[in-house]
Amino acid sequence: MLGALFQISSRQWLTHRLRLLLTALGIALGVGVYFAVSTANTALLASLALTVERLAGQSTLQVSAGETGFPEATLDAVRGTPGVQVAEPVIEVIVRTGLAEEGNLLILGVDTTGDQQLRQYEFDRSASQIADPLTYLAQPYSILLSRAFAERHGVNIGDRVPLFTAHGRKDFTVQGLFKPTGIGAVFDGNIAVMDVYSAQVVFGRGRNFDRIDLKNAPGISVEDLQARLRTRLPAGLEVQQPRMRGQALENAVTAMRLGMLITSFIALLVGVYLIFNSFTIAIGQRWKEIGILRAVGVERAHINAMFLAEALVMGVCGSLLGITGGFLAAAEANRVMSSIAASVYGVVSTAVAPRLHSELVLTALALGVAASLTGAWFPARAAAHLDPILALHNIEARQRESTLGWGRAALGAGLILLSSLLVGFAPARVGMTSQFAFAGLMLLGLTILMPVLVHWVARLLRPVLDWTGGSEGALAVDAMIQSPRRSAATVGALMISLMFVYSTGAYIQSYRHMIDRWTSRMLNADLFVATSALLRSTSYHFSEDLGREIAALPEVERVENVRFTLIPYRGDAAAVIAIEMDGFLARAADAVLGGNRETVRKLLPRGQGVLVSRNFSARWSAGVGSRVHINAPAGVLDLPILGIVEDYRSDKGSIFMDRGLYKQYWHDDAVDFVDISLKPGASPTAVKARIERLTAGNEHALVYTNAQFRGWISGLVDQFFLLNYMQLVVAIIVAVVGIANTLLISAMERRREFGILRALGGLRSQIAKVVLLEALTISIVGVLVGAIAALFNIQFMSHTVSTVLAGYDVPYVFPWQLILESLPLVTAVSLVAAWLPARRAMQVQVVEAIGYE
């Protein structure tokens, strides 16, 4: 029986190949985005894991203290701990090279005399040795390079490589080349090794180490040794397994992965609408066929199975198409994600090419099939429950829809209300899955409400279309009013896409507004000198000498040295921004929110209190008057919060303290930014040029005027939102495919109606006009309904998504301008998408069309 039914289905779909293709495309798009993102993400995670594994070597534990390092005496304490088999010091530095067209180089400062017990090095010149170990140890500017890097630059043993150090640009002598195995395979070879004690001097680390890598002795578990070390070492030190370091990197790309996964699910959701639409129409066309089948004794379950089997085949076809496209796009997605990960780590990630993972293929296939079956579920049920007598009746009688009940409207509105309450008031700790479920409720509510919305919005538009479009306009709108469910799928697909576009746009707009407020209030010095083209460099710093040299320029009024670093805080991390507070308050006192201004002025420069950023305050529920407790290398700091400031440099939250206090407790006088205030009348551009001349060839210093600095921050925000822009592009493509799909199918479905119109004397051009005006109406309704959906979704993004990902919410901004600007664009796209259906409608032959069912 099912075989015979399948033959009937096949014939139908072969007759409607274009519809089949467009419907499958709807599924393929969602599956493709999901598969590309997941494959690229798997490759990126594999790359991160490989990097961490190779860098850690045989280390089972790592001791660290955020980015600030710790005194080298800690090494003796670690080595003296029972159960430690090997413990080796590490300084990890990402430096900018002086070579043309070369990015950063990760330098691992290790004690090569002992480190080979932990890490794999394989040198080229002899089996396992540095060319001249004594010279390597004796000359601090000695370096061992990966062969890959050396070959890229034609560098050999004995040659010199320029690198930027704490003492400016220096030439390092290559003392050995290691093979592309072990650590030599990390970061595509952008890795070098030098002596750890030389690295202390060259990179201004004093007598500190960044990390100690260690291995447990046989007979003691890693966990037991970890616990033992935690009790023996000072509180400010972290003892972690190396994979936790990989976890931190993974977390850094989580937001990006999540964003793209949301995009893929949005695309899949649109796919569900397309399938729904396609099957609703197919069933409408095959009504009589279904009636005959039922009349000859085919059971309801078989009818249901026939349509679900069709959906299954379509889901499989669409999914396979999506998987193929997704895999091809994975390389590009991997490149984008890797570049974002590289901006987190500082050097390019270790190359791991995307490859097909059977579990991802199966998941993608399952998602595509599930979307297809979901979309076809209700139409298939409707077909199965068809009354054979009605089915064999005339077409007009069967197309009459049931009235749009208040019950449906109430259910839809209730779900939207419930979702809004949950999004607005549920705490972030309920988890991302629950939060997404809340957003899902809203979409469900809107879907249920969709025919009602379409009906009423179409009614509102009727006079306008009647007036502007004449009888064709009225006919186009009437089609929607009389049969809102038919248009609901098209509008629904459009709504989902536009809702996503609007809410993402609103989020970006809101974030930009916050950044502008921050930069105008806090970053209001005249000139800025930075160490990196990224927000900061974790390893390259200025010395205070640079600030002194700049302060000596006659046009300079005041200079503030800024240190920006991450420290361990309450089992997590927080940023510390150490700045000369007298100078900061002189220019940015208005930026301090809450607290007593006089108290701030009095206590902050003395190091008797701190300011915290808004996200720090939200993250740790710490307001003005609360205390921060920090285990610093030189002792415990317990200070009151004197005020809150807006600062978005770290998603972990920032603690602002006086630089003197920081230097006292961290023994660190490195400088990441120099903020410069000029005397009245001085030209920022001229002083910028002088500073550039001052630093040329010595420091890797980027000098910005205030406008340039804010532009630079804006550029970084753009980079941050690069992914969102990509999501917007996908959403727009989804919208276009959705519109084209539904309009084409709709035109085919109304072939008989157009035939009747033609028989009544309607011109071909009038038929085309009806189709085009209907597309126009759908686009207007789609924009309106999309805006309504965005109204709720913006709340979800600005509150829930932002709090979960960034630790703070962003102000609710409704993107009126974007919605208005999108209207002509969406209309144009709809009209273009409707062009083919309009042409097909024009070509309808009257006799054939009236007989068409």
Add this chain to the structure above:
Amino acid sequence: MNETSRAARGHAARVAWSRCAGALLLAASLQASGGPSDARAIIEGVYRQDTSHDALIKAGFEIFDKDGHSTQKKFTVSRIGAPGERRTLVVFSDPQEIRGVALLSISRPGASARQYLYVPAIQRVRAVAVQQRTERFLGTDFSFEDIQERALDDYSYRLLGDTELIDGHKTYKIEATPLDRADSQYKFLHYWVAQDAPVIIYAEMFDDQGAKVRTLHATQLRRLSGIWGVRHTEVHTVREGTRTILSITDVKLNTGLNEQLFTPQALEASAGPKTAD
């Protein structure tokens, strides 16, 4: 003849530089030890002939790569203390880039030696980690195991012959086999000890597969204050075709060196005891 070790394990190893510039240089008279009764006694005679309190030695390495290109390093060795508790300081003088670099080794009875390196460019003393025994010592053909003088009791000895002539010296050929394989990169070693002087004048080292890894050839035997030694030692790494020549140009024994100068603190304070260059 297959001998097993008998003596107590407290006999400490003499450290790297004692080996390079000392052990190969200073040897007691075989006749003084009463003549060879077995292979172990022959080796014991080699190890125990040095009775000096301190020594000041000028020496140099010439390291040849597989293509025959060579680099040279000159240094002085100051050594103080009795076997097993010796302190040895090597100060490099040439070439310029390693001038002033000093390596201090402190032997301890029953434990591995501690080593400290002073680097003038960063003006600090650092502990040098215990090396893997297969690693080359400072780029020479000596491995770290080679320069750590072996404890007599860690090997079993077998006399393989007593008729071979090397450089005009009649020799004893002795096979030394590590008692604990985990303690050595070598499966066994062959020594040729001169019968007219308690000095190893030729040696071959073999790996797990029985393949020859290194050869050592000592020439220019000298006797100073009754202690035998060699002035020229050439080590050849068979597989890689590289070799190193250790040349000793001057030896002074019992010059009254101050023990206080052989500490890491003294190194950091003054870059080590000043030695004649």
